[in-house]
Amino acid sequence: MADLHGDRVSHLLVDARPVDHPTARNRGIGRYTIGLLSGLQQVGAPVVALYETDTEAGVLAAAVPGLALQRWSPAVIRAHTMPGAWYLATQLMLHPIPLDPVPRIITEAGLPVAAVMYDVIPERYPEQYQQRHTARAQVQLRGILTRTLDALLAISQFAADTAAHELRFPAQRIAMIGAGVEGQFMPATADPWPRLREVLHADGRAVVVSVVGSDPRKNTHRLLSAWGKVPAAVRRTHRLVVVGAHDDALLAQWQQWAHAAGVGHDVAFTGGVTDDEMVAVHQVAALAVMPSTEEGFGLPVLEAAACGCLVITSNVSSLPEVLAERAAEFDPYDVAAIAAAIERALNDAAHRDVLWAAAQRAVLRWTWAGTGSAVMSSLAALGPRQRRT
Structure with a gap:
């Protein structure tokens, strides 16, 4: 040998x-x-x-x-x-x-x-x-x-x-x-909404997007509960869009959680989406939220950032490594903390500048x-x- x-x-x-x-x-x-x-x-x-x-x-x-x-x-x-x-x-x-x-x-x-x-x-x-x-x-x-x-x-x-x-x-x-991140994840060069016609319709409200899944570690329950604690004035101008494949039973569970949080009409569930629809929903979004309690890397964080979307994320497992910005993090086990992080990321202009800079650094670092x-x-x-x- x-x-x-x-x-x-x-x-x-x-x-x-x-x-x-x-x-x-x-x-x-x-x-x-x-x-x-x-x-x-x-x-x-x-x-x-x-x-x-x-x-x-x-x-x-x-x-x-x-x-x-x-x-x-x-x-x-x-x-x-x-x-x-x-x-x-x-x-x-x-x-x-x-x-x-x-x-x-x-x-x-x-x-x-x-x-x-x-x-x-x-x-x-x-x-x-x-x-x-x-x-x-x-x-x-x-x-x-x-x-x-x-x-x-x-x-x-x-x-x-x-x-x-x-x-x-x-x-x-x-x-x-x-x-x-793949090259298709990039800021929009034209209106992304037509590419979403099969999964999401514009209703005049800005989009807050979260990519989830059936696994409990995706933390969808706390995310929906947190959306219910975001001030009503914010929810009047913003809609939470939950992206993730589901069967009828899982969708019913998500909808029940949303209704229990008092936000049944403030959340849209897209179901599974194509790659292009995934890109487009991040291009239209004002904010992406990653509430997962454990990931090996956290690719949706990087994909959102590459699309020019501001991102906030859990402060546990691998997720802090992606953005490397403490100001972008929240405790995923604390519903009130998630809600506060969402509200600040939508309303605080100086904070949004910090999130924007963190997203750009991440895109340059992770290739x-x-x-x-x-x-x-x-x-x-x-x-x-x-x-x-």
Whole structure:
């Protein structure tokens, strides 16, 4: 077997299969994988995207033109097995975990392996995410597999710190690489309202937007309760727009919470939206609110900022890292604090200037090119672990 140790990264083989994974292709790990590959290409990294199906290849070719693509095969892996080559696993944190996040041919070739670390939320909240025996087994399997890897590349410092603790992985072998935002998230160059005709209609009130989900950590209940505590004078000129896919039962629950807060007529629920509608709703919004109690990064914060929208966010988990502005933060467990933060962000002109500056700094700091550069420098600095005996 060739000696694969060395500082320079000669080839980086990236598992690109999540781009068409049924639970990841739309906005999650699949989208992160595309952004990561784009960033690696932008910085001239010696990257090869490994795909399995023609559909995956088509998605990759359209999203990252000119990207080096290779179909998974033992011959391709052997051809790239040389000093300085690495394999980057992108599927390790998918739920449920795939059968082969690190395929056997990678192990047999002796390639050092790094994995993208998104979050360890199932590990941190077993009472919610590990109720079934199969879920517990998945978490245990992920931990065992993670501890065989050479490095973890975390999307935030919070993800890095919690992964080290929950997975018992050496903190000194975890690097923070961040995230970026797709180019379509940008300030409007024309009236965005026509692009929202299928999901939201203008009613003369300004928009306060929040991207939520079904998971309790998205904190939708407290958000709606807080909107009820925003002064009526503010709500007369502003409407809360809750963006997130839902079934009938979840929508009924959200509507019940809104009515209980006395704001049943002051909230619009869009349901699931397209990428372009997501961009447009942030372009029309006067403010975006991210009330989540835990995120691996908090991409909606960055997406809103990139659209020219002011953002306020929870002061817990990874979320303070995105804007790095204390004035933009609130306690997500305190309904009154959320309401006060919303009111101030809408009414205080000087405060809005601070939020605007924070949003612009975030857009400049968090880029896919920066992520690609961080991947390459981190792998070179960490190097493979010493050979195991």
